[in-house]
Amino acid sequence: MARNNEIPEVNAGSMADIAFLLLIFFLVTATIQTDMGLDRKLPSKEPTPPITFNERNVFRIVLNKNDELMVESEIMQLKDLRNAAIAFLDNGGESQGDNDDCSYCLGARNPNSSDHPKEAIISLNSDREATYGTYVTVQNELTAAYNELRNRESQRLFNMDFVEMEQRYFDAETPSEIKKVLKENIMAIRDLFPMQLSEAQTNQIK
Amino acid sequence: MGNFKKSKKGMPAISTASLPDIVFMLLFFFMTVTTIKDYPMLVDNELPMADQVKKLEKKDRVIEIYVGKPAEDLVKVLGAEPKIQLDKRLANVNEVAPYVLSELAKKPEAIRNLVTVSLKVDKKVGMGIVSDIKEELRKVNLLKVNYTTYEGNSLSGQ
Numbered sequence: 001m002a003r004n005n006e007i008p009e010v011n012a013g014s015m016a017d018i019a020f021l022l023l024i025f026f027l028v029t030a031t032i033q034t035d036m037g038l039d040r041k042l043p044s045k046e047p048t049p050p051i052t053f054n055e056r057n058v059f060r061i062v063l064n065k066n067d068e069l070m071v072e073s074e075i076m077q078l079k080d081l082r083n084a085a086i087a088f089l090d091n092g093g094e095s096q097g098d099n100d101d102c103s104y105c106l107g108a109r110n111p112n113s114s115d116h117p118k119e120a121i122i123s124l125n126s127d128r129e130a131t132y133g134t135y136v137t138v139q140n141e142l143t144a145a146y147n148e149l150r151n152r153e154s155q156r157l158f159n160m161d162f163v164e165m166e167q168r169y170f171d172a173e174t175p176s177e178i179k180k181v182l183k184e185n186i187m188a189i190r191d192l193f194p195m196q197l198s199e200a201q202t203n204q205i206k
Numbered sequence: 207m208g209n210f211k212k213s214k215k216g217m218p219a220i221s222t223a224s225l226p227d228i229v230f231m232l233l234f235f236f237m238t239v240t241t242i243k244d245y246p247m248l249v250d251n252e253l254p255m256a257d258q259v260k261k262l263e264k265k266d267r268v269i270e271i272y273v274g275k276p277a278e279d280l281v282k283v284l285g286a287e288p289k290i291q292l293d294k295r296l297a298n299v300n301e302v303a304p305y306v307l308s309e310l311a312k313k314p315e316a317i318r319n320l321v322t323v324s325l326k327v328d329k330k331v332g333m334g335i336v337s338d339i340k341e342e343l344r345k346v347n348l349l350k351v352n353y354t355t356y357e358g359n360s361l362s363g364q
């Protein structure tokens with residue numbers, strides 16, 4: 001009976017040290033995973049008939065080996081690219097009253113720029129020695145241009161940002177009936193401003 | 207009054223009994239947000255920044271390709287030209303297509319056409335090797351790519 005009382009308490013003072021050791025071990029061996037990025041779809045290898053389009057419907061971006069940007073034959077800073085792309089896409093140069101004019105475009109309606117967002121193509125040509133970081137920045141700015149326009153239309157039609165709609169759509173917790181509606185809305189917006197980004201050789205310059 | 211005097215006698219020791227709990231909490235936090243490197247990185251991999259990013263969906267639908275300058279201790283042997291890392295080994299451009307096909311074959315049939323290739327490319331690498339890889343991927347008809355980035359303002363990062 002007396003013995004029971006004599007069991008000594010286990011010293012837990014070194015517990016913290018053990019835990020710290022484990023913590024440091026995990027800090028060293030683990031990396032925080034990045035799973036963010038820009039999604040792109042590569043063009044298929046299937047031969048497609050050459051498409052003919054008007055030069056005014058093509059927004060030419062060239063990235064040279066010194067990471068300098070040339071947009072429509074003029075040197076441009078990276079920070080100006082987004083607005084230039086928006087101005088081009090949103091131009092809606094088709095004269096008003098025509099049956100295929102762009103009713104939702106708010107751009108300058110410059111007859112020398114794109115006719116309609118559905119016809120507007122952005123062509124990106126990069127030198128083999130251009131750095132990938134700059135290339136991704138260019139891609140990012142172009143995505144931003146599209147997103148900004150799509151957000152605007154999405155706000156107008158569905159009172160919600162396009163980016164937010166996409167997030168909700170890809171969220172696993174969204175119920176399926178809402179997803180169905182979202183999908184239709186996303187498709188509608190994508191149809192207004194389809195992303196037409198070409199990295200193919202669109203020979204003309206040089 | 208007597209009570210006040212007593213308490214002034216000496217600072218009571220701060221109890222460290224909850225320290226292990228705090229540390230364990232930190233430990234569990236790190237265990238959940240990180241992944242253990244399952245193979246060593248043979249190439250430098252400092253990703254570029256972008257802010258218009260989308261989250262990569264489920265991990266099992268992703269094939270990763272790393273590109274970068276060889277790691278410091280390998281530069282002597284391999285030179286400073288950018289290299290491709292597939293799984294645990296360094297590879298040439300023409301090995302990309304067989305590799306992604308074999309990875310694809312390991313995935314269940316139902317998700318094969320949903321697979322995305324995540325390009326984890328160092329930001330200092332030239333575009334040449336990247337477009338070569340993209341060309342390889344087009345050949346095997348794997349068209350969904352993701353330029354994996356860190357999230358942040360890309361313009362200030364220049």
